Amino acid sequence: MSYTRLVLMHLRKDLRLEWRTKDSINGMLFFSLLIVVVLAMAFDPGAHPVMTREISGGVLSIAVLFAAMTALNQSWARETQNHVLDAHRMSPAPASALFVGKALANFVFVSAVELVLAPVFAVFYNLHPLGEAWKLLVILPLGTWCLVVNGTFFAALSLRTRHRETLLPLVLLPVSMPALLALIQATTDVLTGEFEPTLWIKVLFAYAVVFTTACVLLFETILHAD
Amino acid sequence: MKTSSGRFPKWASAYFLLTMVVMAIGFYEAMTAPKEATMGNLYRVFFYHFPHTILSFVFPYLNCAAAMLYLLWRNKNPERAAKADAFAVASAELTVLYASVGLATGMLWGRAAWGIWWAWDARLTTYLLLWLLYVSYVLLRRFSATGQTAAVSAVLAIFAAIDIPICFESIRWWRTQHPAPVFGGGADSGIDPTMVSAVLWNVAAWLMWGIFILGLRYAVERRLQRKAAAASAALMSEYTLEAR
Numbered sequence: 412m413s414y415t416r417l418v419l420m421h422l423r424k425d426l427r428l429e430w431r432t433k434d435s436i437n438g439m440l441f442f443s444l445l446i447v448v449v450l451a452m453a454f455d456p457g458a459h460p461v462m463t464r465e466i467s468g469g470v471l472s473i474a475v476l477f478a479a480m481t482a483l484n485q486s487w488a489r490e491t492q493n494h495v496l497d498a499h500r501m502s503p504a505p506a507s508a509l510f511v512g513k514a515l516a517n518f519v520f521v522s523a524v525e526l527v528l529a530p531v532f533a534v535f536y537n538l539h540p541l542g543e544a545w546k547l548l549v550i551l552p553l554g555t556w557c558l559v560v561n562g563t564f565f566a567a568l569s570l571r572t573r574h575r576e577t578l579l580p581l582v583l584l585p586v587s588m589p590a591l592l593a594l595i596q597a598t599t600d601v602l603t604g605e606f607e608p609t610l611w612i613k614v615l616f617a618y619a620v621v622f623t624t625a626c627v628l629l630f631e632t633i634l635h636a637d
Numbered sequence: 638m639k640t641s642s643g644r645f646p647k648w649a650s651a652y653f654l655l656t657m658v659v660m661a662i663g664f665y666e667a668m669t670a671p672k673e674a675t676m677g678n679l680y681r682v683f684f685y686h687f688p689h690t691i692l693s694f695v696f697p698y699l700n701c702a703a704a705m706l707y708l709l710w711r712n713k714n715p716e717r718a719a720k721a722d723a724f725a726v727a728s729a730e731l732t733v734l735y736a737s738v739g740l741a742t743g744m745l746w747g748r749a750a751w752g753i754w755w756a757w758d759a760r761l762t763t764y765l766l767l768w769l770l771y772v773s774y775v776l777l778r779r780f781s782a783t784g785q786t787a788a789v790s791a792v793l794a795i796f797a798a799i800d801i802p803i804c805f806e807s808i809r810w811w812r813t814q815h816p817a818p819v820f821g822g823g824a825d826s827g828i829d830p831t832m833v834s835a836v837l838w839n840v841a842a843w844l845m846w847g848i849f850i851l852g853l854r855y856a857v858e859r860r861l862q863r864k865a866a867a868a869s870a871a872l873m874s875e876y877t878l879e880a881r
Binding site: 561568571572573574577578581582584585586588589592593596610614617618621622625629632633636 | 708766769770772773776777780781782785788789791792793795796797799800803804806807808810811
C-alpha cells in the first residue's frame, strides 16, 4: 500500500471517529470561546479600540492554542484504548504515516474551530482588519499547522510519561515559541495594516518545513520508545 | 559491568585544583582590570556574564550530539548508549545552570546600567527562551516513565537544538536594548586590549569549571544507571528463583 493511501486511511479513520462523537471539536469551540470572554474581561475591548486591534492577533492565537492543547491529548488517548497503539507498533506500515494522518486530522479540527471562532471573535471584539484580510487565509492555516504538527508529536511523546496532560504544554510551548511569535505578529500586521506580514509568513513557512521534517523523521523513535 | 570503586580519582582532584587556580587568576584579573570609561566599576560583572552566556550556547549542542549518539547506539550498543544518555543529562543540566547564572548576572547588570531588571529585547528574549527550552527538557526527564526517559528526552533534545537558531533569528527580527555583540559586532566592537586577558582568563576558568561539573554529573548519572540496572537484575533473579 502506498504511503499516501496509508496517510489517507489514518486521516479518514480519525475524521470518522470525530464525526461520530464531535467531542474534541465541541470541547475546543467552547473552551476557546471561554478564553475569548475571559480575556475580554481582562482588557475591555470596547473601551480601547486601538489597543484591541493590536492585541487581538495574540488573543485569538492563545485561544486557539489552548483549545488545541486540550484536544491533542485526547487524539492519542483514542489510540491507547484496547491497545490499538500496540497494534500500530507491530504493523509493518511506516510509523510516520500514522503521525501524518493524525496531524492532518488535528489540523482539520483546529481549522474548523478557527472558522467558527473568527467571526464570533470579530463581533465580540468589534474588529475589522485594516490590512489585506485575504492574507489571513495563508497565515492562519500555516500557523495552525506549525502548532498542530508539533502538538501532535509532543502529545504522542507525552503518552510515555506520568501526568501527561500537565506535561504537554510544558514541552510544547517553549519549542513552539517562534511559530507562536510569527503567527501573532503576522495576524497583528494584517489587523492593524501597519506592516507587511511577508517576513512572518516566511518564518512560519520555514518553521513548518523544518519541524514537519523533524517530526516525521523522529516519530518512529517515539512510537518505539521502550 | 564494572563497579565503581567510589573514590574520587587523583587526576580529577588535580584538575579541580587547577580550575580553582585559574578561577582565582580570573577573579584577580577581573578586579584589577582598568575602569571602564562610561560604566566605571559596574562593568566588571561582564567578566562573569560573558563566559556564562557564551558557554550556555555551547552545552546545548553537546546535549544534542549526545542525544543523536544515543539514538544511534540505542539498539546496537546499549552500554555506549547509556553513556551518551548520561552525558546528555549532564550537559542539559549544565545548560540550565549556566543560563541561570547568565540571566541572573545580566539582570543585576541591567538593573544597575539601564535602571530596569528586564527588557523584552531580542537577546534577552532569545536567552530566556533557551533557558525555558532546557528547563522543559529537565522536567520531561523528571516526568517520563522509567525505561523510556532516554529515548523520549533525546528526541526533545534534538527539537530544542533545532529550535535555538530559529528562535534566535525570529526574535532578532522582532526586537532589537541589549548592546550590539561585544565581539564580532562590527567595526566599533571589541574591547580595550587591557581587558582582553581578564576576559580570556575568566572564559577559561568557567569553561574548566563547566567541564568539571559536567564530568561530576556524568559520573553520578552513570552510577545511578548502574544502580538501577543492578536493582532490576536482582529483581529478575528473584523471579527466576521463585519460578523454580
